[in-house]
Amino acid sequence: xxxxxxxxxxxxxxxxxxxxxxxxxxxxxxxxxxxxxxxxxxxxxxxxxxxxxxxxxxxxxxxxxxxxxxxxxxxxxxxxxxxxxxxxxxxxxxxxxxxxxxxxxxxxxxxxxxxxxxxxxxxxxxxxxxx
Amino acid sequence: xxxxxxxxxxxxxxxxxxxxxxxxxxxxxxxxxxxxxxxxxxxxxxxxxxxxxxxxxxxxxxxxxxxxxxxxxxxxxxxxxxxxxxxxxxxxxxxxxxxxxxxxxxxxxxxxxxxxxxxxxxxxxxxxxxx
Numbered sequence: 001x002x003x004x005x006x007x008x009x010x011x012x013x014x015x016x017x018x019x020x021x022x023x024x025x026x027x028x029x030x031x032x033x034x035x036x037x038x039x040x041x042x043x044x045x046x047x048x049x050x051x052x053x054x055x056x057x058x059x060x061x062x063x064x065x066x067x068x069x070x071x072x073x074x075x076x077x078x079x080x081x082x083x084x085x086x087x088x089x090x091x092x093x094x095x096x097x098x099x100x101x102x103x104x105x106x107x108x109x110x111x112x113x114x115x116x117x118x119x120x121x122x123x124x125x126x127x128x129x130x131x
Numbered sequence: 132x133x134x135x136x137x138x139x140x141x142x143x144x145x146x147x148x149x150x151x152x153x154x155x156x157x158x159x160x161x162x163x164x165x166x167x168x169x170x171x172x173x174x175x176x177x178x179x180x181x182x183x184x185x186x187x188x189x190x191x192x193x194x195x196x197x198x199x200x201x202x203x204x205x206x207x208x209x210x211x212x213x214x215x216x217x218x219x220x221x222x223x224x225x226x227x228x229x230x231x232x233x234x235x236x237x238x239x240x241x242x243x244x245x246x247x248x249x250x251x252x253x254x255x256x257x258x259x260x261x262x
Contacts (some may be wrong), residue, residue: 104205
């Protein structure tokens with residue numbers, strides 16, 4: 001079952017993020033990875049994730065829903081985190097917020113080549129009382 | 132292939148929306164459907180979709196990405212539409228906006244029982260020049 005294989009690889013990718021095992025990230029993410037249609041490459045992708053952990057010390061990726069086929073993974077991730085300053089352009093400033101991210105990944109072989117992510121900014125706005 | 136079957140059913144569901152074939156919606160959506168964790172039921176679900184077509188006369192659902200397993204469908208939908216008034220709480224007022232929705236559907240048999248949707252509000256904000 002190729003689809004089960006990619007789901008397994010994806011779970012290991014999420015473990016890799018949660019343990020901040022940056023040396024291993026290139027096992028899951030392609031050198032030429034694109035993010036929301038922008039080619040950024042592995043180094044910038046790793047840097048962006050590292051920056052997130054720096055500005056959100058309790059960052060943790062929880063998989064709520066996961067489905068996959070032979071070339072694509074889709075996941076709904078749940079976050080319950082405390083960004084220290086601005087987050088998504090919103091003044092979170094150390095408050096705890098809960099929200100989801102729905103995200104698609106296309107693969108070449110075992111590696112992610114494209115990420116198509118949407119974060120639920122409206123949910124964060126609602127918790128902050130801003131619109 | 133059960134997963135291919137659900138993908139097929141899902142494509143028919145999207146056709147049903149795009150043709151506003153409201154009498155057929157109950158073939159795809161369960162009587163007890165929930166939306167983002169809120170039980171709303173088929174009638175309110177249909178009403179919400181009808182209201183969207185009323186406020187967005189050129190509404191059309193384009194499937195960009197689609198993956199499925201035996202009980203779940205995930206889709207990235209692309210919209211290029213002209214909401215006539217407010218949309219997502221933003222003053223769109225007849226401007227044309229392009230954005231995506233990443234959405235998961237869980238099924239019982241052939242019918243959608245849960246929808247977990249995130250619309251890319253930040254993309255719409257960027258196009259309107261608001262944050």
